[in-house]
Amino acid sequence: MCNDYRKAQDVFEKAVYLSGRMLKSGLDNRKPLVCSSDVNDKNRQSDAYTEYDVISNNILIKYIVPYLFEVLNVENIDVMSEENKRLVCYTKGGAIDCGVSSGDYCLVIDPLCGSIPYSRGVPDFVVSVALVKEGMPVVGVVYDPIREELFSAILGQGSFLNGNVINASSTNSLAASYLSIEHKVIKKYKSKYLDEILNKILRLRVAGTCGLELCYVACGRIDALIKCDQPLYDYVSGMLILKEAAGVECFTNFDGKSEIIPTINFEKNTSFIATNGFIHEELASYTKNLM
Numbered sequence: 001m002c003n004d005y006r007k008a009q010d011v012f013e014k015a016v017y018l019s020g021r022m023l024k025s026g027l028d029n030r031k032p033l034v035c036s037s038d039v040n041d042k043n044r045q046s047d048a049y050t051e052y053d054v055i056s057n058n059i060l061i062k063y064i065v066p067y068l069f070e071v072l073n074v075e076n077i078d079v080m081s082e083e084n085k086r087l088v089c090y091t092k093g094g095a096i097d098c099g100v101s102s103g104d105y106c107l108v109i110d111p112l113c114g115s116i117p118y119s120r121g122v123p124d125f126v127v128s129v130a131l132v133k134e135g136m137p138v139v140g141v142v143y144d145p146i147r148e149e150l151f152s153a154i155l156g157q158g159s160f161l162n163g164n165v166i167n168a169s170s171t172n173s174l175a176a177s178y179l180s181i182e183h184k185v186i187k188k189y190k191s192k193y194l195d196e197i198l199n200k201i202l203r204l205r206v207a208g209t210c211g212l213e214l215c216y217v218a219c220g221r222i223d224a225l226i227k228c229d230q231p232l233y234d235y236v237s238g239m240l241i242l243k244e245a246a247g248v249e250c251f252t253n254f255d256g257k258s259e260i261i262p263t264i265n266f267e268k269n270t271s272f273i274a275t276n277g278f279i280h281e282e283l284a285s286y287t288k289n290l291m
Contacts, residue, residue: 005139005154007071008131012141013150015063016127019056020145023112023125026052027146031119049083049115056111056127057083064107064129065090078106080264082233087264106132106264110233114209128211130237135262140237142211151215151241159218159245168246168276169220177223177279180205180213185228193289197226200286214238217274218245224283228271235270236262248277254291256284 033048061079068077069092076091078098087106089098107129112118114125123146131139142151151166153159159166171177179201186194186206198204205222207213210230216222218241227235239251239260251274252258260272273280273287 002154002157004071004073005131008068009139009141009152009154011064011067011071012129012131012139013143013152015060016129016141016143016150018063019059019111019127020143022059023052023056023118023127024145027118027121027123030121033116033119048119050112050119052118053083053112053115057081057109060109060111060127060129061090061107068105068107068131072105074103074105076103078103078264079109080106080233080266081109081111082231083111085266104133108132108137108233108236108264110211110237113211113234117208124207124209124212126209126212126215128233128237130240132236132262132264135264137236137240137262140240142215142237142241144212151218151238153241153244155240155244157244159241161215161219166219166245168218168242168250169223170278171223171276172278174200174279174282175202177201178203178205178221179283180207180216180222180225182206182208182210182227185226188228189290191290193286197283197286210234211238214242214274217250217276218242220276224273224275224279226273226283226287229268230270230272231266231268232262232264232270235272239274242274246275246277248280250275250277250280252280252284254284254287256281256288 031050035048079088110128117124127143129141138155213225
């Protein structure tokens with residue numbers, strides 16, 4: 001099975017390179033955002049997308065799905081994509097809207113993580129693809145086409161950046177940490193506990209691309225990440241890459257103890273702390289009060 005996952009990873013990598021090349025070529029021009037409701041409504045802006053999200057989504061699905069039938073020797077594959085907004089079951093005969101998981105494997109895609117910065121011409125976006133088996137991510141790929149950095153992991157096989165093994169940092173205190181917090185966290189949790197974190201750390205980074213930030217924790221560029229109200233497609237690839245790199249309990253609920261089990265749905269209800277492992281308990285001593 002590990003060899004099958006290696007083949008799946010190879011397919012994912014070729015697909016994200018194709019998608020990334022397209023996205024990179026379209027970065028310079030400002031693009032209109034599309035939303036199911038008023039794009040100026042701050043409560044709905046996280047659902048906004050560009051036409052390039054859709055193009056990337058189509059490239060990934062058309063390239064990956066046919067190969068997975070062969071690689072995994074299965075008759076059907078569920079596909080969860082941010083752009084589809086529903087779970088779709090692909091068979092060799094076509095696609096049907098299945099609503100709920102119909103098989104062992106689910107392909108989880110975020111074709112353009114970072115749509116808002118991308119729409120402004122800001123090079124802060126990635127393409128993310130994961131293979132989930134029975135609720136467990138087994139292959140994850142995150143590609144940054146601007147820096148040409150490919151992060152990847154297979155369950156139990158470690159994590160890699162452009163083919164080289166990566167590891168999380170050894171920073172062992174919040175006082176020495178470089179911490180990434182999403183804008184949404186700052187808006188939602190206006191409390192003394194969040195203030196205590198901000199006053200404690202060495203440096204704050206505010207960035208919105210979930211998959212890339214998780215990979216940055218995985219390779220030691222930053223030490224921890226706090227995110228709230230995330231959908232599965234935003235974090236599942238990065239979660240696997242981080243867990244394989246850190247080799248410790250490093251991705252939990254705000255309490256620092258509850259393991260996050262991926263669920264195949266589109267709910268934006270997962271809040272987590274992701275760390276190098278060494279500062280996890282200390283960070284959780286603050287974030288548990290945000291629950």
